[in-house]
Amino acid sequence: RGSGVGSRGDSLAYKRNLLADQLDGLPDTEVVDVGCGDLEVTRNLQLSQYIGLDVSEAALGIAREKRPDWEFRHIRRSSDIPTADYLICLDVLIHQPDERSFLELVARLASATKHCLIVSGYDSPPEFTSQLTRYYEPLSAALHRTDAFTKIDQIGKYRDTVVLRAVKRAEYE
Numbered sequence: 089r090g091s092g093v094g095s096r097g098d099s100l101a102y103k104r105n106l107l108a109d110q111l112d113g114l115p116d117t118e119v120v121d122v123g124c125g126d127l128e129v130t131r132n133l134q135l136s137q138y139i140g141l142d143v144s145e146a147a148l149g150i151a152r153e154k155r156p157d158w159e160f161r162h163i164r165r166s167s168d169i170p171t172a173d174y175l176i177c178l179d180v181l182i183h184q185p186d187e188r189s190f191l192e193l194v195a196r197l198a199s200a201t202k203h204c205l206i207v208s209g210y211d212s213p214p215e216f217t218s219q220l221t222r223y224y225e226p227l228s229a230a231l232h233r234t235d236a237f238t239k240i241d242q243i244g245k246y247r248d249t250v251v252l253r254a255v256k257r258a259e260y261e
Contacts (some may be wrong), residue, residue, distance in 0.1 A: 099246050103129045103178060106244045106251060110206055111135065111174065120172035122197065123180035124160070127151035130176070141169060166196035173203045181209035182249065187224040194227075198236035198254075205237070205254040214248035228252060 111119065112134050121130055124140030126147045131154045138158040142148050148160045163169065166189075177197055184190040197205055209227035217223075224230075227250065231240050237254040244251035 100128055102244070102246050103251075104132060107133060107176065107206070110204075110243070110253065111176075114174070117174055118172040118202075119174045119176065120170055120200070122163075122169055122175060122177040124148075124151055127154045129178060131155055137172075139170065139172070166193045169196050169200045171200045171202055175201045175205045175207075177205070177207045178251070179208055179249070181207065181227060182214075182221045182223075184222060184224075186222075190222070190224045191230065194230045195234060198231065198234035201236070201254070201256060203256055205231075206243070206251065207231070207254065208244075208249050208251045210248060211242075211250045211252075212248075216248055 107130060115134055115136055117135070118137045119135050119139070121138065121140045124130060124142050124147070125144070127140065127150065130138070130140070140148070140151050140158060140160045141163045142151070143163060145162055148162060151160050175197055181190060181193060184193060197207060207227065210223045211226045211228050213223050214221065228240055231237060231252065231254050237256055239255045241253050242250050243253045
């Protein structure tokens with residue numbers, strides 16, 4: 089498997105439905121998926137301009153088999169994230185090893201988003217913790233501080249994780 093437990097079972101179905109509601113009416117929109125993993129969450133989306141990014145070559149190999157019509161790239165740094173109309177970043181920020189990495193990734197997501205960012209993370213200290221997850225500050229506060237978005241709304245929640253939709257321009261609300 090290329091993705092963790094948060095990309096299986098009920099959480100998987102929830103995230104698939106949430107993203108379909110947000111993106112399925114936008115077939116010609118540029119979408120970059122930061123942390124695409126093995127593509128379990130996004131593979132059924134009807135998108136023609138999709139780029140999946142991940143730090144795991146193994147996960148990208150699985151993703152390429154599932155959607156050979158999409159583009160996939162191995163990335164090492166947040167600066168490797170290309171700009172796009174829509175950015176997706178689910179279950180990545182909770183795994184940042186330190187606060188600096190967390191803030192750098194939030195800043196890069198904000199600058200790489202042309203119109204809308206769909207991102208998940210913690211908006212309060214999580215009830216369930218592990219050696220793989222970290223909380224530094226509310227995700228909504230970090231996004232607001234970038235001053236890049238005109239509107240930031242919570243569109244979903246699973247386990248301790250919120251999903252936020254951050255819009256840059258009013259015409260995309």
